[in-house]
Amino acid sequence: MALTDDAVDRIRQMIITGEVRPGDRLPPEKELAARLGLSRNSLREAVRALTMLRVLETRRGDGTYVTSLNPELLLGTMSMVVDLHQDSTIRHFLEVRRLLEPEATAMAALHVGADRLAKLAALLAEAAQLTAARPVDRAALRANGEDFHRLIAHASGNPVLATIVETVSGKTLRAQAWCGMTDESDLHLTLTEHQAIYEALAAGDTYRARIRAAAHVAGIEDAVLTVR
Known part of the structure; x- marks a missing residue:
């Protein structure tokens, strides 16, 4: 493991120093191993x-290439970490979401734009139909909610923040949150809270956007912890 760690660090240094850049192809394995003083197995x-x-x-x-190194691409690997944590440490991820998502929503109030507002309105209309249907298609409703939150996070104008917010929610956490909504009233409450967030965004009201999102995320946290 130590040799592998050393090899990882040397390749990392090549990227940091600009010896290889995003999109570049690494030298052939034999040449690169000799240059770095590594065994081919370690490489x-x-x-x-x-x-x-x-x-x-x-x-x-064709060979091995450096990716775009886009923060969204790299941070996306965090989602597996979130989904694998099934013990009490899940609270830590919930706390991070509670800290970051309200701020991302407040930022979105300043940058959301007419196009995203129209998409959010369409999602709300779809959610209303799904909530009223019998039986309720919970999978479709969950997907709708995920799209709603994702769109707001990316409307913050900060792709790093948006990716972290989206990642710390995790597929497992989102599924558990919806499992925690056992009553019809829970589904209507979620729709009402989404509507309140949308109205704050449409008004460009950062204060209300932050408060509405904080209250909503707190409810999600309660729902997740209920089913654990």
Whole structure:
């Protein structure tokens, strides 16, 4: 493991120093191993690890390339970490979401724009129909809610913040939150809270956007902890 860690660090240094840049192809394995003073096995392990982290991309028959290193791409690997935490530490991720999502929503109030507002309004209309239907299609309603929150996070204008907010919610947490909504009244409350967030965004009211989002996220946290 120590040799692999050393190999990972050396490739990382090549990227940091600009020796290789986003989109560049790494030298052939034999040449790169000799340049870095590594065994080919250690180099392969390092490439495999960095590929899983989306720092490198191996193209069959063409070689290994540095990815775009886009923060959204790299931070996306955090979602697996969130989904794998099934014990009390899940509270830590919930706390991070509680801290960040209201601020992202407040920022969105300043940058949301007419196009995103129209998409949010369409999602709310769809959610209203799904909530009123019998039986309720919870999978569709959950997907609608995910789209609603994702759109707001990206409307913040900060792609790093948006990716972190989206990631710390995690697929597992989102599924657990919807499992915690056992009554019809819970579904109507979610719709009402989404509507309140939308109205704050439409008014460009950062204060109300922050408060509405904070109250909504607190409810999500309660729902998740209820089913644990």
